[in-house]
Amino acid sequence: MADILIRSVVKSYGRTKVVHGIDLDILHGDFVVILGPSGCGKSTLLRMIAGLEEIDAGEIAIAGRVVNELEPRERGCAMVFQNYALYPHMSVAENIGYSLKIMGIRKVERLERVTAVARIVGLEEFLDRRPAQLSGGQRQRVAMARAMIKEPQVFLFDEPLSNLDAKLRVQMRIEIRRLHRRLGGTSVFVTHDQVEAMTLADKLVVMNAGRIEQVGTPKEVYHRPASLFVAGFIGSPPMNIMKVGSATPGLARLASGATLQMPWLDTVPESSLRLGIRPEDIELVAPGTPGAMEMPVEFVEELGAGHLVHGEFEGAEFVVALPGAIEVVAGGRLHMCFPTEALHMFDAVSGLRLDGGEKASGLSSGAVREFA
Amino acid sequence: MSGKRVTFKNLWLAILLILPQLFLVFTFFYWPAGEALYWAFTLEPPFGGEQQWVGWQNFETVFADPLYWNSVKRSLLFAFSSTALAMGIGLLLASFVDRQLAGYKVYRFIYFWPYAVAAPAVGLAFRFIFAPDAGFVSAINVWFPGLWNPALDGFDAMVLIVLANAWSMVAYNFIFFLAGLQSIPRSLVEAGAMDGAGAVRRMRDLQLPLIAPTFFFLIVINITDSFVNSFGIVDITTGGGPARATDLMVFKIYSDGFKGKDYSLAAAQSLVLMLMVCALTFIQFRFVERRVHYS
Ligand SMILES: Nc1ncnc2c1ncn2[C@@H]1O[C@H](COP(=O)(O)OP(=O)(O)OP(=O)(O)O)[C@@H](O)[C@H]1O
Ligand SMILES: [Mg+2]
Numbered sequence: 043m044a045d046i047l048i049r050s051v052v053k054s055y056g057r058t059k060v061v062h063g064i065d066l067d068i069l070h071g072d073f074v075v076i077l078g079p080s081g082c083g084k085s086t087l088l089r090m091i092a093g094l095e096e097i098d099a100g101e102i103a104i105a106g107r108v109v110n111e112l113e114p115r116e117r118g119c120a121m122v123f124q125n126y127a128l129y130p131h132m133s134v135a136e137n138i139g140y141s142l143k144i145m146g147i148r149k150v151e152r153l154e155r156v157t158a159v160a161r162i163v164g165l166e167e168f169l170d171r172r173p174a175q176l177s178g179g180q181r182q183r184v185a186m187a188r189a190m191i192k193e194p195q196v197f198l199f200d201e202p203l204s205n206l207d208a209k210l211r212v213q214m215r216i217e218i219r220r221l222h223r224r225l226g227g228t229s230v231f232v233t234h235d236q237v238e239a240m241t242l243a244d245k246l247v248v249m250n251a252g253r254i255e256q257v258g259t260p261k262e263v264y265h266r267p268a269s270l271f272v273a274g275f276i277g278s279p280p281m282n283i284m285k286v287g288s289a290t291p292g293l294a295r296l297a298s299g300a301t302l303q304m305p306w307l308d309t310v311p312e313s314s315l316r317l318g319i320r321p322e323d324i325e326l327v328a329p330g331t332p333g334a335m336e337m338p339v340e341f342v343e344e345l346g347a348g349h350l351v352h353g354e355f356e357g358a359e360f361v362v363a364l365p366g367a368i369e370v371v372a373g374g375r376l377h378m379c380f381p382t383e384a385l386h387m388f389d390a391v392s393g394l395r396l397d398g399g400e401k402a403s404g405l406s407s408g409a410v411r412e413f414a
Numbered sequence: 415m416s417g418k419r420v421t422f423k424n425l426w427l428a429i430l431l432i433l434p435q436l437f438l439v440f441t442f443f444y445w446p447a448g449e450a451l452y453w454a455f456t457l458e459p460p461f462g463g464e465q466q467w468v469g470w471q472n473f474e475t476v477f478a479d480p481l482y483w484n485s486v487k488r489s490l491l492f493a494f495s496s497t498a499l500a501m502g503i504g505l506l507l508a509s510f511v512d513r514q515l516a517g518y519k520v521y522r523f524i525y526f527w528p529y530a531v532a533a534p535a536v537g538l539a540f541r542f543i544f545a546p547d548a549g550f551v552s553a554i555n556v557w558f559p560g561l562w563n564p565a566l567d568g569f570d571a572m573v574l575i576v577l578a579n580a581w582s583m584v585a586y587n588f589i590f591f592l593a594g595l596q597s598i599p600r601s602l603v604e605a606g607a608m609d610g611a612g613a614v615r616r617m618r619d620l621q622l623p624l625i626a627p628t629f630f631f632l633i634v635i636n637i638t639d640s641f642v643n644s645f646g647i648v649d650i651t652t653g654g655g656p657a658r659a660t661d662l663m664v665f666k667i668y669s670d671g672f673k674g675k676d677y678s679l680a681a682a683q684s685l686v687l688m689l690m691v692c693a694l695t696f697i698q699f700r701f702v703e704r705r706v707h708y709s
Contacts, residue, residue: 094604115610127601131623140619141609188609 044195051100078249120189323384453681504587533646568659594625
């Protein structure tokens with residue numbers, strides 16, 4: 043069983059600490075995606091699992107064996123690199139079969155296995171070509187095949203799709219997922235593309251500045267972001283964040299004076315608070331509805347299936363996502379209300395989420411959306 | 415037209431600017447080379463007078479001389495062993511530095527110094543270090559009396575000049591190997607590690623093939639260098655001895671010409687050496703031109 047257990051792992055380059063004590067359990071068969079902004083240490087963490095980077099403190103165990111001191115080849119991992127890292131002087135077949143050659147497997151068997159793997163990724167006709175004679179997508183497949191052929195317990199991917207065009211990326215995403223199911227190993231996939239992360243992951247790990255912000259299913263991370271960072275990072279457009287003027291159990295008052303019912307808010311800390319709501323969770327109401335809030339419309343972004351209405355609310359930029367059927371024009375006014383279950387409360391100092399525990403999902407699909 | 419090329423509107427200015435360089439090249443290269451060509455095909459009469467045209471006679475004398483073939487053999491032995499040694503050590507050092515890059519710019523600088531040391535100075539240093547009675551290496555003779563004596567033992571003498579020449583070339587090789595290794599994307603070597611290849615295997619299967627152009631370039635440079643620049647080392651350390659064990663081609667030209675006073679024979683020999691170096695240079699250009707590019 044290829045579980046990967048990561049215990050308080052720390053990494054510094056010179057005097058800069060880039061990974062600050064990470065704990066993470068990756069269970070056998072999981073497809074784990076590590077998501078985070080550029081420079082947050084995703085690759086570094088992945089490379090420490092692979093054995094390409096030394097572990098300064100803490101421990102990584104793969105399949106019950108601490109691997110800190112083991113060479114990459116002793117860890118049973120295969121890796122797909124962002125730029126594919128194919129050997130330019132070898133043919134596709136030699137690239138794929140290189141690890142078998144090192145294991146000392148005879149040529150006949152090697153060729154057999156290379157052909158079998160090439161068939162899976164659809165590269166049979168290209169076995170004699172050099173990497174330079176392949177398209178980006180084909181190179182990507184060679185890189186995948188090269189990783190697959192060892193039948194590793196653990197697959198590591200470092201942004202393997204970021205050099206592909208949008209269409210190919212979607213296609214490869216599906217193939218990677220299919221491959222994972224077929225091989226039944228453990229996969230760790232690093233990306234900074236949240237759509238990729240959401241669609242691929244069984245378990246999503248959101249990282250920021252060398253720390254883990256949240257671990258959960260894509261749904262959990264989206265609907266119950268554990269921190270202000272996750273709330274702002276996941277979702278496109280990002281969640282609207284408002285300053286809370288004052289709060290008492292069950293009630294929050296915005297800086298402008300609008301009050302919001304929050305029955306699940308039982309304890310209120312001393313520190314200042316932030317309230318979040320996703321653009322797509324906001325409902326429109328008729329003008330004059332009690333509790334309705336008003337926002338002047340600055341401009342509208344057309345998306346085809348819907349549009350994004352930009353304006354200023356509570357002294358900050360604010361975005362409302364509306365279905366295409368509703369007509370909005372710049373210069374108009376939007377009357378809206380925030381469904382209680384769609385509100386997210388955060389401690390502004392620690393950045394952590396505050397709530398009683400019930401889910402803030404289940405949008406009221408039947409809600410009246412009107413434009414005034 | 416190439417946009418990068420500087421073009422002079424004023425032709426006379428251009429000529430004026432390259433004139434000093436042309437003058438130097440002509441005076442110190444073409445003129446002596448022409449002179450050598452002349453000497454090689456003529457003989458000076460024993461009792462004075464005009465030089466006489468003798469055709470290939472000087473070359474026939476040279477090629478019939480077993481001492482000449484001895485010097486060719488010694489030169490090849492010297493060239494190949496010092497090239498192998500200098501390139502091997504250069505590659506080893508470069509691969510160490512390539513893996514741990516902290517401060518490599520300083521290394522680059524420091525490692526280059528030996529190349530800048532003139533051959534006679536290298537020879538002098540090695541003569542002292544390897545002196546059988548007083549040098550650092552004399553300790554060997556304390557434990558094993560008579561084991562090391564380049565003044566008596568031809569093999570020891572050859573080892574001495576090979577070491578000295580290799581030492582001065584290691585720096586050059588190191589720089590080129592390091593630059594070559596650094597041009598290989600790091601992820602490629604890492605992919606090799608993930609595929610299970612150890613450091614030696616990665617060097618052999620991945621890094622060396624990828625720096626093959628550099629490798630061939632260095633082979634030619636090292637061999638050429640050992641043919642031409644070895645004079646200073648031989649002259650200072652062994653003087654061609656003992657018993658002509660280190661009588662390299664370039665040194666034999668000097669001793670035949672300036673000690674034996676036979677300019678014609680020396681000129682014929684230097685012409686042969688020049689042709690060999692030209693051939694090597696030609697090979698090198700072929701390789702550099704056909705430099706394999708992967709992308
Ligand atoms: N070899 C290195 N030497 C010094 N600093 C490094 C080195 N490698 C990475 N870093 C630093 O460590 C931090 C984390 O790097 P890492 O490559 O893990 O980021 P990442 O999350 O993968 O980002 P990206 O999405 O851009 O690939 C960055 O701030 C980076 O500058
Ligand atoms: Mg990265």
